[in-house]
Every structure is written in structure tokens, then in C-alpha cells.
Amino acid sequence: MWRKLCCVAAAALIAAGFAASAEAEAFKLKGDPKPAWIYFNVKNDGGWTQAIDEARIRMEKDLGYKIPFVEKVPEVASEITPAAERYIERGHNIIIGSAFGYSDAFKDLAARYPEVAFLNPAGTTNGPNLQSIYGRTYETQYLCGMVAGAISKSGKLGFVAANPFGLVNWTVNAYLIGARKMNPKAELTVIYTGAWNDPVKERAAAQALVEKGVDVIGQHVDTPTPQVVAQEAGIFGTGHHRDMREFAPKATACSSIWVWDQYMLPTLKSIASGSWEPAPYGAFVHVGGGADIACCGDMVPKDVAEKVMAERDAIIKGKHVFEGPIVDQSGKERVAAGATPSDGDLWGMDYLIQGVVGQLN
Amino acid sequence: MTRRSWLRSTRLALEVRQRIPPLHRAAFILGALIVGLAICVAILVGRGVGLASIYEEFIAFTFFKASGVSTVIVQSTPLVLAGLSASLAFRVNYWNIGIEGQLFMGVIGATLVAIFDVGPESIRLVLMLVAAIVLGAAWALPPALLKVRLNVSEVISTLLFSYIAFYFVLNQVYGPWQDPKDKFPHSEQYDAIERLPPIGWEQVHYGIVVALAAVAVVWWLVERSRFGIQSRFVGTSPRMALAIGLPVGAIVASSAVLSGGMAGAAGFVIATATEFRLTPAMAAGYGFSGIVIAFLAGNRPFATLIVACLMGGLYVAGESMKVFYSLPDALVGLIQAIVVLSVTASEFFVRYRLRLAHYRGA
Numbered sequence: 001m002w003r004k005l006c007c008v009a010a011a012a013l014i015a016a017g018f019a020a021s022a023e024a025e026a027f028k029l030k031g032d033p034k035p036a037w038i039y040f041n042v043k044n045d046g047g048w049t050q051a052i053d054e055a056r057i058r059m060e061k062d063l064g065y066k067i068p069f070v071e072k073v074p075e076v077a078s079e080i081t082p083a084a085e086r087y088i089e090r091g092h093n094i095i096i097g098s099a100f101g102y103s104d105a106f107k108d109l110a111a112r113y114p115e116v117a118f119l120n121p122a123g124t125t126n127g128p129n130l131q132s133i134y135g136r137t138y139e140t141q142y143l144c145g146m147v148a149g150a151i152s153k154s155g156k157l158g159f160v161a162a163n164p165f166g167l168v169n170w171t172v173n174a175y176l177i178g179a180r181k182m183n184p185k186a187e188l189t190v191i192y193t194g195a196w197n198d199p200v201k202e203r204a205a206a207q208a209l210v211e212k213g214v215d216v217i218g219q220h221v222d223t224p225t226p227q228v229v230a231q232e233a234g235i236f237g238t239g240h241h242r243d244m245r246e247f248a249p250k251a252t253a254c255s256s257i258w259v260w261d262q263y264m265l266p267t268l269k270s271i272a273s274g275s276w277e278p279a280p281y282g283a284f285v286h287v288g289g290g291a292d293i294a295c296c297g298d299m300v301p302k303d304v305a306e307k308v309m310a311e312r313d314a315i316i317k318g319k320h321v322f323e324g325p326i327v328d329q330s331g332k333e334r335v336a337a338g339a340t341p342s343d344g345d346l347w348g349m350d351y352l353i354q355g356v357v358g359q360l361n
Numbered sequence: 362m363t364r365r366s367w368l369r370s371t372r373l374a375l376e377v378r379q380r381i382p383p384l385h386r387a388a389f390i391l392g393a394l395i396v397g398l399a400i401c402v403a404i405l406v407g408r409g410v411g412l413a414s415i416y417e418e419f420i421a422f423t424f425f426k427a428s429g430v431s432t433v434i435v436q437s438t439p440l441v442l443a444g445l446s447a448s449l450a451f452r453v454n455y456w457n458i459g460i461e462g463q464l465f466m467g468v469i470g471a472t473l474v475a476i477f478d479v480g481p482e483s484i485r486l487v488l489m490l491v492a493a494i495v496l497g498a499a500w501a502l503p504p505a506l507l508k509v510r511l512n513v514s515e516v517i518s519t520l521l522f523s524y525i526a527f528y529f530v531l532n533q534v535y536g537p538w539q540d541p542k543d544k545f546p547h548s549e550q551y552d553a554i555e556r557l558p559p560i561g562w563e564q565v566h567y568g569i570v571v572a573l574a575a576v577a578v579v580w581w582l583v584e585r586s587r588f589g590i591q592s593r594f595v596g597t598s599p600r601m602a603l604a605i606g607l608p609v610g611a612i613v614a615s616s617a618v619l620s621g622g623m624a625g626a627a628g629f630v631i632a633t634a635t636e637f638r639l640t641p642a643m644a645a646g647y648g649f650s651g652i653v654i655a656f657l658a659g660n661r662p663f664a665t666l667i668v669a670c671l672m673g674g675l676y677v678a679g680e681s682m683k684v685f686y687s688l689p690d691a692l693v694g695l696i697q698a699i700v701v702l703s704v705t706a707s708e709f710f711v712r713y714r715l716r717l718a719h720y721r722g723a
Contacts, residue, residue: 042690070683072690075642078635081564082432082677086684089428100545101642124543163535166544194531348544 026277027129030115033094033272036087037069038080040099045197047222047241048258052098052121054242055260062265068092075101077108084109088116094271096264097123106130117271121260124282131278133263134167135291137240138174138346140256141218142321143293143308144238145178147254148216149186150304151236152179158209159190160202160219160226164360168192169349171220171240171256174321176355181311182304189214190358197222203229210235216253227252236299243294254308255294263290284343288316322346327354374718381711389707397703401696410686418685419678429677431563435635437673441572442627443651444669445579448660450620451652452583453596453613459504459519460624461648462526463497467625468632469530470496472548472639475555476538482554489555490571490629497625498618500526505617509610515617523648530641538639548639557634568630572666575626580662582619592616624651657704675700 037056041049049071056067073083080102084095097106097120110118110130123132148157157179161168172190179186189212191205202221206229209217217237219226224247230237231251237244239255263285270276285291293312296305315321324335328351335341341349352360405415422429443460450457457463470492474480480488504518534546541549557567583589595602595612603609627647636643654672658664679693 068684069687070680071687072683073680074645075640076631076636076645078435078631079680081635082436083680083684085428085432086681090685101547101640103543103545104550104637124545163546165535165539165546350544 026274027117027271028274029093029117029271031091031093033268034092035067035094035096035268036092037067037096038073038083038098038102039069039071040075040097040101041072041197041222043069043071045222046224046247047197049098051242051258052260055258055264058261059264059268062261063268075099077105080105081109088113093117094119094268097121100124103132106132117276119264119267121258126278126280126282128278131267132282133285133290134282135258135285136287137167137220137256137291138170138321139287139315140291140293141171141220141240142174142178143287143295143312143315144218144254144256145175146182146308146311147178147296147300147304148175148218148236148238149179149182150301150307151253151299152183152186152214152216154213154215155183155186156212156214157186157188158206158212158214158217159188159358160205160209160217160221161190161192162196162221163194164192166347166349168220169352169360170322170346172356173326173349173353175218176353177321180355182307186355188218188356190352190356192358192360193221195221199223199225202226206230207233224248236297239294245294245297249297251297253297253300257292257294258290259292260290262288262292281343286316287312328352329354329356371717371719374716376714376716378712378714386711389710390704393703393707393710394700397700400699400703404692404696404699405682408686408688408692410682414685418681422681423674423678427563429681431565433670433673433677434565434569436676437670438566438568438572438634439627439631439647440650440654440669440672441666442575442623442630443647444654444658444665445575445662446620446623446627447651447655448658448662448665449579449583449623450617451655452660453592453616454599455505455508455613455617455620456516457501457519457617457620458516458648458652459501459521459523459526460620460627460651461644462519462523463500463621463624464628464631464644464647465523465526465530466500466621467493467497467628468639468643469526469533470494470625471629471632472538472551475551476548485554486557486633489633490626493625493629493632494622495625497628498622501617501621501624502614505614508617509614527641527644530639534639534641540638546641551633551637555633556637557630566634568634571626571630575623576662576666579623583660583662588612588615627651653701653705657701672701 039049039052043053044050056069060067070083073079087095094117100122102120103123103125106118106120106123107125107130110127114129118130120132122134126132159172159175161172176188189209191208193201193205195201202223202225206217206226210233215235217226217230220240224239224244227237227239227244227248231248236253237248237251239252242257243255244252295308320340322335322341324339325333325337326335328334334351402415423433446460447457471489474489474492500522504515504522507513507518508515534548538548540547559566591607592612594607595609599609631643650672654665654668658668675697679697682688682693
């Protein structure tokens with residue numbers, strides 16, 4: 001058995017060598033593009049997956065062919081791999097995922113099926129035929145933070161966040177930076193629920209924020225619960241993933257949303273034409289290129305909405321949300337004046353900025 | 362006699378069967394399976410799936426095509442171990458609901474060995490297996506002691522221990538074991554030497570050897586060893602066992618610990634053969650699947666192997682349904698539940714005989 005192990009190790013090394021040499025050639029798709037999508041939750045989850053499904057339907061209209069999907073494939077390799085292989089056996093040559101927990105399985109699949117293109121929103125792995133994509137949600141949440149800062153009377157904002165790591169922390173920090181652009185005295189109280197999808201904890205967190213006296217609640221979780229609580233309490237909220245006006249029409253002032261067709265349509269076209277080159281460290285899409293805002297609710301004054309849209313244009317033209325100086329809660333300078341953080345620093349953001357009330361752990 | 366009076370003089374009687382021949386039992390289970398599958402086919406046809414494609418894509422693909430069969434085997438391997446885990450505890454009427462927690466602790470053990478590179482590389486995998494079994498067993502010990510010493514309900518304590526294990530996993534993946542590479546909440550990937558190698562046919566890996574060995578060991582333990590006979594006694598009649606002087610507490614506690622160890626081994630297989638790291642999602646569902654498998658198999662090791670493979674087949678067929686027809690997840694869950702429920706219900710007909718009884722008078 002141990003000799004067998006050595007053989008496997010040797011085979012892995014050889015495979016790695018092949019992968020390295022294959023990297024030099026551009027990816028060529030065999031035949032017409034035939035995408036299929038693997039969803040990690042049900043298609044009508046009200047948030048992340050539903051945003052993907054809505055994009056899929058718009059893409060079908062644009063492309064003129066059907067894109068099959070499979071819903072609720074959990075983030076374990078023993079479920080993801082067979083689902084993808086079933087599609088590949090049926091001649092699908094572009095497999096699209098939907099979760100960071102798909103990253104390892106997609107990496108293995110991409111190595112095993114070099115003639116198939118793999119795309120994975122929220123993934124972390126990349127390769128010659130594999131692209132992970134995530135939105136610079138700090139940009140969209142920054143814009144929502146501007147709305148929140150402008151419509152808040154007390155200057156006290158709240159935020160319900162999922163899990164305390166980089167790409168959630170950046171939305172919390174950007175939200176306050178946006179709010180302070182409109183109201184320099186704004187402060188933000190954040191509560192982490194420790195789960196992506198836990199409406200019970202989200203409700204408890206949102207209610208705690210209401211009792212603390214905030215009058216706008218922002219969020220980065222998978223359900224519309226924080227906006228629903230805001231509506232019940234007669235205050236305002238900003239949503240994430242999808243336009244939350246559907247669930248809380250009176251409270252939702254703005255939503256940071258996914259518009260995946262903005263990214264997928266041009267990408268599918270470039271895959272078909274042979275000009276696709278996956279970014280080796282992942283594609284981080286800007287506002288307008290896959291992530292965007294749904295702005296604004298009736299409670300937002302017209303001049304505020306105009307300012308927000310002008311800022312959106314500025315970001316598209318290259319303005320960075322985290323332009324220094326950025327100082328964390330302990331007073332330590334994290335980004336020097338005039339500097340901007342690298343993508344690696346953003347991804348690993350493990351601090352909250354000064355003015356945020358709340359703790360990471 | 363008019364029809365009405367015939368109805369009055371007849372009723373359905375329920376009789377306990379004194380003896381159930383194995384062939385009889387098998388026939389009832391098969392009959393129930395067919396009824397369940399017929400209901401499922403009716404539902405699928407109602408959703409617009411053709412009869413021919415139901416056979417082609419679900420039955421033929423899942424059980425006769427190489428890629429399908431290999432997927433079923435890979436799916437079933439941890440299910441066999443989870444089923445054995447449940448059956449070991451259920452034999453002595455110890456309701457171990459905390460299999461998922463013990464499975465998680467098994468993964469923690471394996472990951473601990475992998476992260477700290479314990480021992481020489483040539484026996485790393487064996488050490489990971491041992492660590493997984495030991496931690497899984499250790500996690501089953503406190504509820505077992507509480508049960509034996511203080512008569513605390515193991516249904517509650519094992520369930521709560523599962524939650525503790527889950528939050529400990531979250532603590533590790535958001536804390537000390539967070540992947541330093543991508544900063545995501547899972548442990549770093551195991552090295553190549555820390556993964557179960559493939560056996561060289563399709564996707565099947567050496568986990569199948571672990572599972573088959575476990576079936577053999579458990580078979581010997583429960584069918585051939587002194588412990589097996591004693592534990593059967595305890596399971597059938599605990600008071601009598603106590604009266605004749607069997608160490609009932611020790612037998613219940615050691616069964617519970619063995620069950621935990623087996624759950625740890627299931628965790629080892631999932632971690633080293635498919636996931637290659639500790640993730641918070643990896644244990645979901647194995648506890649309840651294990652319970653259903655043990656129940657359907659009547660806690661018998663070889664039957665556990667077969668039932669686990671059928672359950673694996675049901676999962677794979679369900680996944681194919683979702684893939685090929687974009688059927689909603691809820692419908693697939695419904696179909697799987699119908700099949701399992703019909704087979705479970707057959708147990709009623711195995712135990713009881715329905716008879717039309719006539720009586721005169723009135």
C-alpha cells in the first residue's frame with residue numbers, strides 16, 4: 001500500500017508538471033459553449049442563490065439557449081464532483097459554481113477535465129481553465145453606507161454581519177467610510193452572527209441594534225431579516241445580495257446587489273472566442289461589472305441619490321474606497337495617508353476601523 | 362347474507378407473528394420498496410419525466426454504469442461506517458443521536474495529526490485513523506458515563522455534545538486552524554501523503570477497505586465474541602442481564618464508546634478521501650443517515666453494508682434527478698423520504714399479521 005502511495009505521489013508530481021506546461025497555452029473550448037450551473041442553496045433563497053438564478057434567466061434570454069442548473073448541492077466534494085461530472089458526461093463544457101466551499105472540488109475537476117471551463121463565484125481557487133470570481137462588495141456597501149449616513153437622523157448606524165473574516169470585515173469598514181462621507185460624526189455598531197444563514201440570530205442582532213437606538217441597519221448576511229426588523233421598528237435599512245425592497249419596501253433605502261450577468265455574459269463570450277485568460281489570483285469585479293447597487297428607496301432625497309450615483313461613477317473610473325489614512329479600532333494606522341491597500345491586504349482584512357463599535361471575536 | 366351484515370360481522374385483526382422466516386422478511390421489505398418506488402415514479406411522471414428516462418438515467422446509470430457505481434461506492438463508504446456506529450449503540454438500546462459530533466471529533470483528530478505532522482510520513486495515515494477513532498470514542502464517553510452512572514438520558518446528552526463539537530469546529534476554523542492561504546474558515550489542505558489513495562478504478566478510494574474491515578470486525582464482535590452475546594442479552598432484557606450478574610453498565614458504556622470510535626472512523630474517511638481538510642459542512646446528515654441505516658438493517662453488520670449501499674444509490678439517483686431535470690431539492694428529498702418510509706413501514710407487516718376475522722352473533 002505504501003509503495004502505491006509513492007506511485008500516487010509521483011503521478012501527482014507529473015500531473016503538476018503537465019498543468020504547468022498547459023498553463024502557457026490559452027484555453028480553447030471544444031464545440032459550442034454549453035454552460036451548466038451548480039447552486040449551493042435552493043434557487044429561491046431570497047438572497048445569494050436567487051441573485052444567481054435571476055442572472056441565469058436573464059442570460060438565457062440574451063444567449064438564446066437554456067442553462068440547466070442543479071440546486072442545493074452542499075459544500076462537500078463528494079456531492080459537488082458527481083454533479084459536475086454528470087453535466088460533463090452530457091457534453092456541458094462550462095461548469096459554473098456558486099460557493100467558496102466548491103473551491104477545492106473545482107480545482108480537482110479543472111485538473112481532471114482540462115477541456116472544460118470552470119467558473120466559481122465566491123471561490124478561491126484558479127487555474128488555466130478555472131476562474132474564481134468575487135465582487136468588491138466594499139464598493140457597493142460603501143455606496144449603501146453613504147445612503148445610510150445621509151438618511152440617519154441620529155448618526156447611529158447598525159450592521160448585522162455574518163462571519164468575521166476579510167470579505168465581511170471589508171463591507172463593515174466600507175459602510176462606515178461611506179456613511180462618514182455624508183455625516184462625519186456617524187458611528188457604526190456591528191454584530192456578527194457567526195453564521196451565513198441564521199434568521200433567528202439575525203433577528204436577535206437586529207433587535208439589539210434597534211434597542212441601542214440606531215436608525216439605519218445595514219447587513220451582510222444571507223437573508224432579508226435585518227431589513228424586515230428595521231421595517232417593523234419603523235426605521236430604515238440597506239440590503240445585501242438582492243434588492244431587499246421585495247421584503248421590506250418601506251424600510252429599504254438601498255441594496256448592495258449581485259448582477260452576475262454583467263460578468264458572466266462577456267466571460268462566456270470570451271471563452272467561446274478563445275480569448276479567455278483566467279486571472280491567476282481570482283477576478284475581483286468592480287461595481288458595474290457583476291456587483292452593483294439598487295438605489296434608492298423613496299425616503300432617500302434626490303440630491304443624496306445623485307451624489308451616490310456620482311460616487312459610483314468615480315469608483316468605476318478608479319477611485320479607491322480604502323484610501324489612506326485608515327486607522328483601526330486600537331488607533332493603529334493600517335493604511336498610510338495617500339496609499340491604498342493591495343488586494344491581498346483587502347482579502348485578509350482582519351481589523352475594524354476606528355468608529356466601528358463591536359468586536360471581531 | 363347481505364353485504365351490510367357481512368361488513369358488520371367482519372373486522373381486521375392484528376396478530377403478532379411468533380416467527381418470521383428470513384425469506385418472508387426479505388419479501389416484505391422488497392414489496393415495500395416496490396410500492397415506494399411506484400409512488401416515486403408516479404410523482405416523477407406527473408412532473409413530466411418520461412418512464413424510459415427514469416430507467417435510463419436513474420436505475421441504469423446509478424447501478425450499472427461504471428461512473429455511477431463508483432459514485433455510489435464513494436457515497437456509501439462513510440455511510441457504512443455511520444450505520445455501523447449507530448447499530449453498535451442501538452444493539453444495547455443506547456440511542457446515540459450524537460454521531461455527527463463524534464464524527465467531527467474524528468476529523469479533528471485526523472486534522473490534528475495532519476497539521477502538526479505527527480509521526481513519520483510512512484504511517485501518517487494510520488496515525489490519523491487511530492487519532493480519529495480515539496477522539497470519536499472519547500467524545501462518546503462522557504454521555505455514556507452520565508447514562509450509566511447518573512441515568513442521564515443519552516438522547517439529550519449525545520445531541521448536546523454534537524453541538525459542542527460543532528462549535529469547537531467553528532472555533533478551530535475561525536481561529537487557530539483557519540487556512541493561512543485563503544483565510545477562509547476551513548483548515549489547511551492535507552498533504553498528498555495524508556490522503557487516502559485511489560484504488561485505481563474510477564473514483565473509488567481505499568476508504569472502501571476501511572469500511573469493509575470495519576464490517577468484518579463488527580461482525581466478529583457482535584456475532585462471534587463473548588461481548589457480542591452479552592450485549593445482545595443487555596439489549597433484549599437489561600433487567601434480566603443485571604439479575605444474572607452481567608456488567609450491564611460496562612457493556613452499555615463500551616458499546617457507546619465503540620459507536621463513537623466508528624463515527625470517528627467515518628470522519629477519517631470523509632476527511633482523507635473526499636474533503637482533504639476540516640470544513641464546517643462535512644458532517645451534515647451523516648448522523649441521521651446512520652440511524653436510518655442501522656434501523657433498516659436491524660443492527661446487523663452485513664445488512665448494514667447492503668442498506669448503506671442502497672442509501673448511497675438513492676442519494677446518487679436523487680442528485681442525478683436534480684442535475685438532469687433541474688428538479689427542486691424539496692421534490693428530491695420527498696422522493697428519498699418516500700422510499701425510506703415505505704421500507705421502514707414494512708417493519709410493521711414483518712411483525713404483525715393482518716387477518717380478516719369473522720364472528721357470529723349480535
